[in-house]
Amino acid sequence: MLITKKTSNLLIVTNVPVLSNFSSTLLQNVADMTNKGAELGLNAVAISTKDVNWQIGYNISYNKNTVTKLNNANNNPDFIQTNPNSGIAGTTSGLIQANKVGYPLNSFYVFQQIYDANGKPIEDGYVDRNHDGQINSADQYLYKKPDPTVLMGISSSVRYKRIDFSFSGRVSLGNYNYNNVASGSTYRGLYSSLGYLSNQTKAANDTKFTNALQTNLSDYYIQNASFFRMDNMTVGYTFPTFSNNKYKLRVSAGVQNVFVITSYKGLDPEISGGLDNNFFPRARIYQLGLNCNFQ
Amino acid sequence: MKLFKVLTIWGLMIVMFVTSCTKKLDTKPIDPLVTTSATLFDNPAAYKQFLAKLYGSLALSGQKGQFGAPEIQASDEGTTCFLREYWAAEEVTTDECLNAWGDGGLVEYHGGIWSDNNLYVQLMYERLFINIAYTNEYIRDVNAKLGGLTGSLKNDATQYVAEARFLRAYFYYCAMDMYGNCPFATEADLPGTFIPKQIARADLFKYIESELIAIQPTLADAGANEYARADKAADWALLSRLYLNAKVFTGTDRSTDCITYCNKVISSGKYALHNNYRNLFLADNNSYRDEIIMPIAEDGVNTQSYGDMTFVIHAAVGGSEDAANEFGIASGGWAGNRPTNTFVNKFADPSGNTDKRAIFYTSGQTIPITNPTVFTQGYLSAKFKNVTSTGARGSNDTFVDTDFPLFRFAEIYLNYAEAVLRGGSGGDRGTALSYINKIRDRAYGNASGEITDGQLTLPFMIDERGRELYWEAFRRTDLIRFGLFTGGSYLWDFKGNVPNGAATDEHLNVFPIPASDRLLNSNLKQNPGY
Numbered sequence: 001m002l003i004t005k006k007t008s009n010l011l012i013v014t015n016v017p018v019l020s021n022f023s024s025t026l027l028q029n030v031a032d033m034t035n036k037g038a039e040l041g042l043n044a045v046a047i048s049t050k051d052v053n054w055q056i057g058y059n060i061s062y063n064k065n066t067v068t069k070l071n072n073a074n075n076n077p078d079f080i081q082t083n084p085n086s087g088i089a090g091t092t093s094g095l096i097q098a099n100k101v102g103y104p105l106n107s108f109y110v111f112q113q114i115y116d117a118n119g120k121p122i123e124d125g126y127v128d129r130n131h132d133g134q135i136n137s138a139d140q141y142l143y144k145k146p147d148p149t150v151l152m153g154i155s156s157s158v159r160y161k162r163i164d165f166s167f168s169g170r171v172s173l174g175n176y177n178y179n180n181v182a183s184g185s186t187y188r189g190l191y192s193s194l195g196y197l198s199n200q201t202k203a204a205n206d207t208k209f210t211n212a213l214q215t216n217l218s219d220y221y222i223q224n225a226s227f228f229r230m231d232n233m234t235v236g237y238t239f240p241t242f243s244n245n246k247y248k249l250r251v252s253a254g255v256q257n258v259f260v261i262t263s264y265k266g267l268d269p270e271i272s273g274g275l276d277n278n279f280f281p282r283a284r285i286y287q288l289g290l291n292c293n294f295q
Numbered sequence: 296m297k298l299f300k301v302l303t304i305w306g307l308m309i310v311m312f313v314t315s316c317t318k319k320l321d322t323k324p325i326d327p328l329v330t331t332s333a334t335l336f337d338n339p340a341a342y343k344q345f346l347a348k349l350y351g352s353l354a355l356s357g358q359k360g361q362f363g364a365p366e367i368q369a370s371d372e373g374t375t376c377f378l379r380e381y382w383a384a385e386e387v388t389t390d391e392c393l394n395a396w397g398d399g400g401l402v403e404y405h406g407g408i409w410s411d412n413n414l415y416v417q418l419m420y421e422r423l424f425i426n427i428a429y430t431n432e433y434i435r436d437v438n439a440k441l442g443g444l445t446g447s448l449k450n451d452a453t454q455y456v457a458e459a460r461f462l463r464a465y466f467y468y469c470a471m472d473m474y475g476n477c478p479f480a481t482e483a484d485l486p487g488t489f490i491p492k493q494i495a496r497a498d499l500f501k502y503i504e505s506e507l508i509a510i511q512p513t514l515a516d517a518g519a520n521e522y523a524r525a526d527k528a529a530d531w532a533l534l535s536r537l538y539l540n541a542k543v544f545t546g547t548d549r550s551t552d553c554i555t556y557c558n559k560v561i562s563s564g565k566y567a568l569h570n571n572y573r574n575l576f577l578a579d580n581n582s583y584r585d586e587i588i589m590p591i592a593e594d595g596v597n598t599q600s601y602g603d604m605t606f607v608i609h610a611a612v613g614g615s616e617d618a619a620n621e622f623g624i625a626s627g628g629w630a631g632n633r634p635t636n637t638f639v640n641k642f643a644d645p646s647g648n649t650d651k652r653a654i655f656y657t658s659g660q661t662i663p664i665t666n667p668t669v670f671t672q673g674y675l676s677a678k679f680k681n682v683t684s685t686g687a688r689g690s691n692d693t694f695v696d697t698d699f700p701l702f703r704f705a706e707i708y709l710n711y712a713e714a715v716l717r718g719g720s721g722g723d724r725g726t727a728l729s730y731i732n733k734i735r736d737r738a739y740g741n742a743s744g745e746i747t748d749g750q751l752t753l754p755f756m757i758d759e760r761g762r763e764l765y766w767e768a769f770r771r772t773d774l775i776r777f778g779l780f781t782g783g784s785y786l787w788d789f790k791g792n793v794p795n796g797a798a799t800d801e802h803l804n805v806f807p808i809p810a811s812d813r814l815l816n817s818n819l820k821q822n823p824g825y
Binding site for chain 1: 366367368369370395396412414417420421424425427428429431432461478479480484486487488489490491574613614630631666669670671729742744807810811812814816817825
């Protein structure tokens with residue numbers, strides 16, 4: 001199924017020019033957005049006999065959103081509206097997402113990192129994208145987006161005689177996170193002025209950055225958060241019925257959040273909004289089930 | 296018959312719509328719990344309540360004490376307060392303060408490496424102009440109501456408007472000092488309907504000057520207003536400060552005008568140097584109106600915020616200092632702000648035994664500062680405390696009672712002497728020397744600190760202003776006026792972001808217009824060099 005959805009007058013919290021209001025931000029109807037996508041779902045019964053039953057379900061969706069209009073006082077087509085809700089945690093150096101016509105919603109607004117010969121990022125080394133001889137906010141660019149381009153779901157259940165097994169999992173492709181945990185980790189952060197050493201994540205050792213100045217606006221920290229997550233696996237056994245089918249008994253064992261395959265360097269790639277700064281880990285849950293039916 | 300019915304219904308509908316639209320919509324809310332600008336001034340007390348909000352914007356972050364109803368969005372609401380931002384801009388950028396938090400924005404401030412993305416640059420800017428927007432609203436609303444008022448309320452409200460104009464002039468003065476060419480709006484610009492134009496620094500200077508002169512007859516006499524409210528002396532003090540820095544702002548020296556307004560404050564006879572320097576910065580300093588011309592009023596119970604004097608005092612306490620008993624802040628210090636060693640050495644004797652203004656904490660502290668984040672490196676400043684002159688703790692363990700002296704009489708003496716040295720007329724060297732020696736006599740407790748006429752030079756003046764006014768949010772402006780803020784002729788620890796200090800570029804004499812506002816307002820041209 002193909003979809004085209006146009007949304008107009010999106011409500012977005014925006015900054016307002018100083019002096020023109022009594023708050024630095026307002027909730028305004030300022031943007032239009034288009035979502036274009038396709039969806040496909042398949043459900044199949046692979047085998048169906050007395051002893052064996054195998055069902056497979058698969059769905060895939062593709063979605064691309066684009067900001068098509070962004071109101072601003074100057075009617076400037078190159079207008080970039082930073083997202084006030086995308087503050088970088090742990091520092092006081094600004095916002096990481098922005099919107100611009102022609103780009104996906106809440107794209108990351110970053111400096112282009114320069115790397116040394118060994119592929120290590122150079123501290124505060126950025127590409128002078130507008131070639132004016134200095135590095136300032138005019139060199140920031142929109143890079144990647146937090147929303148996935150492709151989502152897939154896969155599920156299957158197999159029954160062999162009295163034993164059954166099922167799983168379901170998801171794939172998310174094309175979604176990027178701002179790894180705020182890594183961007184907040186520097187050697188300097190080890191020292192606290194209150195007189196003790198602070199914990200830093202191992203990310204500090206990856207970059208070996210000594211300060212945390214503009215480094216947290218580097219595209220180095222915009223990391224591919226595509227993943228495959230096995231959400232659920234269950235195995236069960238149904239006992240033979242007895243007493244003229246009056247009682248049924250089934251035992252099962254299952255795991256939720258079984259495993260994740262990803263190249264993302266943070267704790268968990270699946271973060272709504274793409275800001276990885278205050279994430280509470282998802283639990284892995286083991287379940288044992290006992291089902292009794294009385295007729 | 297059917298057609299007739301349809302026509303009737305249509306007709307009725309047309310009548311209903313047309314009549315409902317012809318009458319002007321009355322937008323006053325009838326809910327008694329809702330107050331809008333349309334009903335606000337139905338209550339006569341509101342004239343003063345709104346004025347109190349304008350004064351409160353010097354210290355507070357929003358519509359609710361501590362935090363919870365901010366006017367400016369930031370991850371830490373305390374950082375959006377005027378005093379915290381202004382203090383950081385004037386002190387952390389200079390020899391008087393090296394912050395230990397390693398907080399990106401503040402490291403950039405001290406190292407002279409800030410950009411137009413620096414959040415402190417942005418929050419200071421947003422705070423100044425939101426405060427100006429509120430003063431504009433007050434002036435517009437109250438001016439519109441004045442004609443309908445009578446008696447004492449009319450007199451009071453007229454004076455309130457003058458005080459609101461004073462505050463607006465003060466905020467514009469700060470904006471002109473820090474950002475040069477600023478966005479500009481007055482009460483004539485209705486909120487939400489316009490994109491502010493940019494005003495040239497020299498034109499803004501003229502506007503501030505004309506406002507401060509125009510409101511003089513309406514302001515209360517020197518020392519005659521309620522505590523912490525602007526009066527004629529505050530107006531004169533701000534004019535003397537404005538003229539002293541005029542060459543930086545406009546290219547034209549106005550030392551003579553500076554002396555004129557210093558003389559007005561001095562000859563008012565209301566002010567003198569308070570006998571004890573150290574008591575001026577304690578929790579009961581609200582009783583020293585003899586020297587403090589206008590403070591930012593603070594109260595541990597009624598003025599609660601993390602960005603006012605609470606910040607200035609807490610951020611200075613750390614190391615082995617006794618936060619509860621010595622500083623009156625049992626909730627603890629924040630281990631952030633301390634002077635550089637370069638500044639400490641401005642005192643020939645930093646022990647405080649001779650020059651009593653050297654209020655440093657040295658126990659357990661080491662010299663030099665090799666790592667700014669280690670707060671036990673460098674001396675700590677114990678100038679501001681939340682204990683009274685008798686040693687009693689303030690009213691709250693976190694939020695302090697100590698007022699911030701926005702204008703104090705010693706500055707007037709210093710302005711006078713410097714303006715004389717810069718060639719202003721209306722004053723003379725002999726008087727200038729006597730004023731400076733009054734300051735020195737108080738500092739030393741006797742005549743041993745007095746200087747001679749030969750020692751009264753401009754290089755002496757910048758150091759003496761440092762010794763007398765440190766941590767009172769003067770330093771950046773003062774160093775710029777003396778040409779020492781940027782360049783390599785005066786270095787301090789971690790200037791240019793290197794331990795021994797390095798030359799910095801001249802463009803840092805003004806802050807950049809924040810990138811965030813330039814995205815929204817294409818009228819704004821960036822300052823050179825950014």
